[in-house]
Amino acid sequence: MRVLAKDIAQFQETQEVEVSGWVHRIRELGGITFVILRDRSALLQLVLSGEEASGEGAPVEKTPDTTAGALTLESVITARGFPAKNEKAVGGVELRVRSLEIISKAEGDLPFQVNGDINKVGLEVILDNRALSLRNPKIKAIFKVQATIIEAFSTYLRSQDFTEIKTSKLVGGGTEGGAELFEVEYFDKKVYLAQSPQIYKQIMVASGLERVFEVAPAYRAEKHDTPRHLNEYVSLDVEMGFIESELDLIALEKGLLAHIFAEVAQKNEAELELWKASVPDAAAVQGAPIIPYDEALKIANEEAARKGNASGGGRMFDINPEAERLLCDWARREQGVELVFVNEFPRRYRPFYTYPRAARSGDSGEGLTSTMSFDALFRGLEITTGGRRQHDYHALLEVLPKFGLTEEDIAGYRVFKYGCPPHGGFAIGCERLTQKLLGLSNVKEASLFPRDRKRVTP
């Protein structure tokens, strides 16, 4: 019966236990072989020597495979022996081995040093050898954190009475921008990979589910290759009926992010430590500022001026990636928070389905062109886009010409004719959130098998 490395300390020194895993490190010292075993739970020091491994006084079973020469790094082994306290060993307990079996012997030509400093390994090597690079504890930590993010996202939304949905990723066309679609040969038809479940989550609200979420891949055929873009990503989508404005959505996202951060802090303490990362606390998330677009742009430009435009940019006229970074710098310095919501984006920056902002006294005509929309910026990067959507079918039809669309293009929205509540939603980029939580320099590090313009393997 196999025991996990993390549980070895629960056993008596007189109990023989069996462990299995990968050979993380091998050291020879004075005729004794020390093997660090790595399983899914932890590292464990194995001590292989005729005398020391004998435990109860029985001789170790010398097989050819137990010699250091036969053992290679990254081989899968099973070892049996007796636990022994050793303050110098990882975890404070080592296993004095009586017998050892090589389950799967690793070849010696490892493409990089799995147990070494992963910071010295280039991104392309890490991605080309994903299954090996994941064996490095620091790389594995990224995906343990990501799994917690997905779990916490789902758990929180279920607690708020959201229903999980799974919608088709093969769609007749894109409503977000036709040029950025991947085409699929679907029998005798052409279809496209969905850029987002936007229309589906909206019509699921209208279908009476009211509150829905989806965790699924989304596709953008964007040609640019930047540290913040992926052509295939995991979209954490939310849509909610009976809201009044984007402020209801921001309130929901604050609760959601606070929960995700708390879960990561609790479940991934070791993983955060490997990356020297920490998560914002709930109070900081709840206190994140909500800044209207025009004001946000002003702040970003002031922040740029304050820094003497060190980044070399001139005046910014929209919230570009540089402005996102500057806004987060400002929020961190002035308010001690790493999260900023920007709302009321001008209509020209938002899709056709975005709901207009309500008129206020003092609005000029220009003010009325803004929308009930928002972005969430976290540690310098946009991680969310969202907003209230137009639920009135006739109002939706009215704006279509401005976007070069016809009623036929939005056929899926026809259900709005049959009763649709005010609603809105948002999407969180799962990889971007992972990236920013851990401080990764490239979003591709947060995707198990990233797809970019050149990369379609492994």
Add this chain to the structure above:
Amino acid sequence: MRVLAKDIAQFQETQEVEVSGWVHRIRELGGITFVILRDRSALLQLVLSGEEASGEGAPVEKTPDTTAGALTLESVITARGFPAKNEKAVGGVELRVRSLEIISKAEGDLPFQVNGDINKVGLEVILDNRALSLRNPKIKAIFKVQATIIEAFSTYLRSQDFTEIKTSKLVGGGTEGGAELFEVEYFDKKVYLAQSPQIYKQIMVASGLERVFEVAPAYRAEKHDTPRHLNEYVSLDVEMGFIESELDLIALEKGLLAHIFAEVAQKNEAELELWKASVPDAAAVQGAPIIPYDEALKIANEEAARKGNASGGGRMFDINPEAERLLCDWARREQGVELVFVNEFPRRYRPFYTYPRAARSGDSGEGLTSTMSFDALFRGLEITTGGRRQHDYHALLEVLPKFGLTEEDIAGYRVFKYGCPPHGGFAIGCERLTQKLLGLSNVKEASLFPRDRKRVTP
């Protein structure tokens, strides 16, 4: 502040409450209008009349919209009023309305009767109007059950120390059968939609995660259109390291299914009732028979003979859909269970990566061509395929020629050279499990937006 229909009984008759939802039904009786409101939680009777809706004695606010003529079925409304006990009303409490607002008026040309008997509506109409058909409580029930299945699948596997992964759906090729792939135009390359995360989940085991699961779409470009096929489906994938044979996987799946069924029974009592469905109990699942392929085929043929081959088929030479039904009939009659595992499939029916069955005394040469593989049959339908995989890279290379494959075709498996534990896994078709749990006649009913050879909308 909106109150859900299901919570209305918690309020005093003197407390004014606000409800919002869809107009499910309208009845006029003696000058009084009865409106059944439907929200995400329940149905609620609203009573609209000058006298009865007055509650505390205040007169109802008569607006033009509160007249029965203005109110249409499926409109979204908000009503305020006072709760009152009424044994004849759904839920035992009705709302005596003081004011009513139409939020989104539905047009009168509903394509079918949403509040009617959905059994009288054809499948194509249901699917063409998914957002409307989902408003029928019986249709909605399907997807509430499906959401529980996905949640319970994930929760159980996390409890068993599995890590959730998200892998790419864009792959260089297929290893399960090249003819059944959808081609994607990926910039200047051709890639394909993944038929399953097979290789990814295997290499994630080899990467040291050991135990992984994934919930994601999978694609099969099969041309046949049957009640059991979808071209895009949600695959519930599992892979596990350090197993000995497929029996370890069957044990895992039994625990998993027992948990899923228990969760559905607990969370979806109302939904099961709408479909007059029940779920197998844990003891039945744990007691499900495991029958080697050859014996299963014999049983199926005996069962066919017993029924006088009423289905018109001759002798069956493999476990085809008819045999699956007959095996389940047999298990239900002989053993009182609705779940059957068939294992030890002949190699010719399984992919190249399937692990051979261990030799036994008395094996003929032919016996050795069987594999450590299995299917799970539930209520007459295969819901799972799985098995132990070949983890030895050189053994994998040896079988390739028989499958017309070369080392280059399985480049992703190269990581096995660097240490891979014995492992295996399985996948559950989410829609098929939903279908069989509720007794749906077509698997498309269990897909929100099914894709078949002709259907790519909505």
